[in-house]
Amino acid sequence: xxxxxxxxxxxxxxxxxxxxxxxxxxxxxxxxxxxxxxxxxxxxxxxxxxxxxxxxxxxxxxxxxxxxxxxxxxxxxxxxxxxxxxxxxxxxxxxxxxxxxxxxxxxxxxxxxxxxxxxxxxxxxxxxxxxxxxxxxxxxxxxxxxxxxxxxxxxxxxxxxxxxxxxxxxxxxxxxxxxxxxxxxxxxxxxxxxxxxxxxxxxxxxxxxx
Numbered sequence: 172x173x174x175x176x177x178x179x180x181x182x183x184x185x186x187x188x189x190x191x192x193x194x195x196x197x198x199x200x201x202x203x204x205x206x207x208x209x210x211x212x213x214x215x216x217x218x219x220x221x222x223x224x225x226x227x228x229x230x231x232x233x234x235x236x237x238x239x240x241x242x243x244x245x246x247x248x249x250x251x252x253x254x255x256x257x258x259x260x261x262x263x264x265x266x267x268x269x270x271x272x273x274x275x276x277x278x279x280x281x282x283x284x285x286x287x288x289x290x291x292x293x294x295x296x297x298x299x300x301x302x303x304x305x306x307x308x309x310x311x312x313x314x315x316x317x318x319x320x321x322x323x324x325x326x327x328x329x330x331x332x333x334x335x336x337x338x339x340x341x342x343x344x345x346x347x348x349x350x351x352x353x354x355x356x357x358x359x360x361x362x363x364x365x366x367x368x369x370x371x372x373x374x375x376x377x378x379x380x381x
Contacts (some may be wrong), residue, residue: 173351178277180271187266195263196227205254206232209265214282215304222274224282225265229253236324246326258366266305278354279304280342287335298342302351306361309341311376314364341381 186193197208210230211223230248231237231334237248256262269275275282277353282303291298323329334359363371375381 172302174276174354175352175355176272178270181277182267186267186271192261193264196256196264199252200228200250200256203250204232213284214303215288215299216251217299219288219299221260222269222282224274225268226261227256229256229262229266231270232245250309263305270305274302276302276304278306279356279368280307280345281310281338295339295343298339301346306357307342307345307374308357308381309338309345311357311360311364311369311380312341312379314368337352337379344381360380 186228200206200208207228210226210228212235214224216222229250230246230253231250234248238246244257253262266275269278279302280298288299316330316334345357360366360372360376363370367373
């Protein structure tokens with residue numbers, strides 16, 4: 172209950188504070204190609220329930236029909252505005268609406284597509300026992316997934332081999348150790364990773380010292 176109240180208070184305040192940025196980014200996205208402002212991808216949430224995750228659209232219209240679910244920084248489907256959005260993680264801002272709706276939390280395992288959750292073993296299904304979040308240990312560990320996948324002939328295969336195993340381990344770590352204190356710590360470290368990515372605390376996480 173404390174976690175949910177915290178989510179609502181912080182999210183409501185945040186959405187009000189950044190509403191001018193929301194409007195500006197929406198105009199930039201719409202003005203580039205006339206397509207929809209938001210991407211509404213299907214993801215798996217709490218207890219396996221499907222929901223639509225909101226992001227500012229950073230790729231061409233119908234991008235999912237033109238390639239896989241994993242995206243590298245060199246993906247030709249990314250728009251010019253999308254490159255800017257992804258560089259500064261601004262495409263993730265609409266997920267605050269998902270948090271307000273109760274689909275997500277500020278902190279929790281990043282939500283996956285059904286293709287990957289269908290592959291969960293019994294232990295990994297624990298990840299679905301909590302609300303997915305905007306950030307978690309895995310988000311700090313791998314803050315730029317697109318850069319890791321850049322140049323890969325098969326981004327989906329590269330994701331499964333280079334990112335997914337550690338991502339699952341860190342998501343399970345969060346579920347087993349979850350607490351309000353842990354959430355506050357992750358939020359602090361996420362902000363630190365954005366403004367001071369070379370700090371010792373952030374480097375330790377990225378080097379597996381967690």
